[in-house]
Amino acid sequence: MNARFAALTVALAALATLPFWMIGVYYLNVSSQILFYAIFALGLNVLVGYAGLVSLGHAGLFGIVAYALGFLLSDGWGHPAAIAMAMAIGLAGTAVFAALSLRATGIGFIMITLAIGEILWGLAYRWISFTGGDNGISLHSRPAPFGYSMASPYTFYYTTLIMFLLTVVAMAIFVRSPFGAALRGTRDQPRRMTALGYHVWAIRFWACMFSGLLTCVAGILFVYYTQFISPQTVALTSSAEVLLMVISGGPATLLGPIVGAGLVVLVKTVVSGFIERWNFLLGAIFVAIVILMPEGLVPGTLRLWRLFWRKQRGARTEAQP
Amino acid sequence: MSALTVTALSKAFGGLHVTRGVHLDVQPGERRLIIGPNGAGKTTLFNLITGELTPDSGTVALFGRDITRIPSRRRPHLGMARTYQIITLFPHDTIIQNVSLALLGLSPLRWNPLIDMTRQGHIVERAGEALARVGLGHIADRPLAQTSYGERRRVEIAMALAQSPKVLLLDEPFAGLSIDERRDVHQLLMSIPRDVTMVMIEHNMDVALEFAERITLLHFGEVIVEGTRAEVVADPRTREVYLGH
Numbered sequence: 001m002n003a004r005f006a007a008l009t010v011a012l013a014a015l016a017t018l019p020f021w022m023i024g025v026y027y028l029n030v031s032s033q034i035l036f037y038a039i040f041a042l043g044l045n046v047l048v049g050y051a052g053l054v055s056l057g058h059a060g061l062f063g064i065v066a067y068a069l070g071f072l073l074s075d076g077w078g079h080p081a082a083i084a085m086a087m088a089i090g091l092a093g094t095a096v097f098a099a100l101s102l103r104a105t106g107i108g109f110i111m112i113t114l115a116i117g118e119i120l121w122g123l124a125y126r127w128i129s130f131t132g133g134d135n136g137i138s139l140h141s142r143p144a145p146f147g148y149s150m151a152s153p154y155t156f157y158y159t160t161l162i163m164f165l166l167t168v169v170a171m172a173i174f175v176r177s178p179f180g181a182a183l184r185g186t187r188d189q190p191r192r193m194t195a196l197g198y199h200v201w202a203i204r205f206w207a208c209m210f211s212g213l214l215t216c217v218a219g220i221l222f223v224y225y226t227q228f229i230s231p232q233t234v235a236l237t238s239s240a241e242v243l244l245m246v247i248s249g250g251p252a253t254l255l256g257p258i259v260g261a262g263l264v265v266l267v268k269t270v271v272s273g274f275i276e277r278w279n280f281l282l283g284a285i286f287v288a289i290v291i292l293m294p295e296g297l298v299p300g301t302l303r304l305w306r307l308f309w310r311k312q313r314g315a316r317t318e319a320q321p
Numbered sequence: 322m323s324a325l326t327v328t329a330l331s332k333a334f335g336g337l338h339v340t341r342g343v344h345l346d347v348q349p350g351e352r353r354l355i356i357g358p359n360g361a362g363k364t365t366l367f368n369l370i371t372g373e374l375t376p377d378s379g380t381v382a383l384f385g386r387d388i389t390r391i392p393s394r395r396r397p398h399l400g401m402a403r404t405y406q407i408i409t410l411f412p413h414d415t416i417i418q419n420v421s422l423a424l425l426g427l428s429p430l431r432w433n434p435l436i437d438m439t440r441q442g443h444i445v446e447r448a449g450e451a452l453a454r455v456g457l458g459h460i461a462d463r464p465l466a467q468t469s470y471g472e473r474r475r476v477e478i479a480m481a482l483a484q485s486p487k488v489l490l491l492d493e494p495f496a497g498l499s500i501d502e503r504r505d506v507h508q509l510l511m512s513i514p515r516d517v518t519m520v521m522i523e524h525n526m527d528v529a530l531e532f533a534e535r536i537t538l539l540h541f542g543e544v545i546v547e548g549t550r551a552e553v554v555a556d557p558r559t560r561e562v563y564l565g566h
Contacts, residue, residue, distance in 0.1 A: 173437075177437065178428075178436065180438070181421070182425065188411045196397055196426035200394070210434075
């Protein structure tokens with residue numbers, strides 16, 4: 001417990017002071033990206049990890065809120081009103097998404113979410129009067145609540161960090177709660193859960209809504225970060241990338257999706273500057289993870305770490321007599 | 322008033338009529354045994370009673386209340402609990418977490434995403450009591466993956482008992498148990514007070530016969546014989562259908 005507390009303190013201190021020691025603004029921006037993608041991945045993890053429902057359409061939800069915000073801002077709305085409205089639209093979209101997708105579970109769920117994601121991508125690409133088609137929508141400013149402008153990379157980083165920490169705390173509470181336990185129950189034994197008096201469909205629906213809420217938060221941070229939204233954001237590859245973050249880091253863990261987000265964003269932004277075929281590298285890393293630690297980086301590393309120490313201890317006790 | 326009344330219940334999967342006009346009338350506090358050869362439709366009958374399957378026709382009533390149209394998930398709230406023939410537990414949790422989930426299922430707390438599950442004293446306490454009742458109190462915190470088959474059978478029963486059911490449906494509670502474990506589970510079932518009505522499916526005749534007051538014999542989805550233990554055992558149709566000699 002003490003080691004855990006120490007690690008948490010160090011991590012928090014490192015994150016809080018990051019702009020002061022990080023070399024260059026570029027890497028500060030990469031850190032912001034990792035943080036809001038981590039929120040996105042944590043949101044998807046609610047479904048993939050704890051509900052056992054794999055979604056390939058989450059970039060669509062991400063896109064709904066991003067496009068809504070972009071459209072409202074270019075329509076002349078103020079930032080607070082536009083953010084609130086975009087969140088409402090995003091959550092309404094999530095409710096429809098959940099109601100349609102939860103007609104099935106397993107492969108059926110994956111296929112429905114995939115189809116919805118593709119429909120939203122098609123809309124983003126073709127509904128030019130609303131989305132600007134391939135040209136996308138550009139934003140002209142970031143908000144400045146209480147005179148605290150988010151235009152600089154530093155202020156934007158801290159805003160993202162606060163949202164990220166709120167998300168982590170919310171996840172930590174959720175996982176230990178009765179609802180979290182019930183959700184995991186519906187993943188492992190849905191039939192049993194019904195026989196125990198649980199409304200399995202409703203539990204899954206509210207899990208989708210929670211997942212959608214985090215996705216919307218990440219979407220809004222994303223739009224303000226890039227100040228640009230195009231169909232690329234809504235595409236299947238974006239959904240797959242987030243899923244990759246969850247699976248590579250370790251589904252159904254708190255730390256896993258965060259580590260996964262770090263890995264994918266670093267390869268995508270930093271490493272891609274050195275290796276042209278970064279997609280290939282990302283694929284290779286993923287294959288290595290699947291072979292060496294199929295449970296994901298975080299649980300896998302923990303397992304190897306314990307194994308290492310047990311061997312060490314074993315060697316020591318053997319050496320003593 | 323009867324605890325459980327099944328009237329003219331029928332169910333067919335395509336051309337296969339698995340339940341054909343079954344009548345069942347179980348009095349409060351009764352111990353009823355349902356026997357029948359493999360494929361007689363015993364588990365299907367349970368699934369119809371608990372609502373996991375919807376009957377084609379007929380009704381199910383619990384203490385006089387027609388529950389045929391009430392969804393499966395509501396029935397535990399009305400006092401119906403069941404165990405499964407194929408053990409259906411939560412493999413990633415500890416024993417006490419399994420039982421806690423059973424308790425939580427009947428509590429409005431199950432929708433709460435903000436409180437800490439492990440700090441819900443009354444749930445943890447009652448789960449501990451249910452485990453003590455089935456003789457697993459000492460290993461309550463053991464992960465389910467590290468338990469024996471016999472222990473899991475008892476966790477199944479503890480989960481059902483934790484919900485304080487009025488009607489308890491037991492689907493082959495002795496299946497796959499050793500002789501010693503069978504005796505333990507038998508004693509456990511005998512110790513359940515009479516305010517719980519029990520209906521049990523069982524193949525294992527020596528323990529089951531001792532348990533039951535009345536026996537229903539199913540064959541090809543139909544009730545062939547019903548009566549007291551002595552009547553059913555003595556009936557020539559029982560010997561013909563079930564005992565095989």
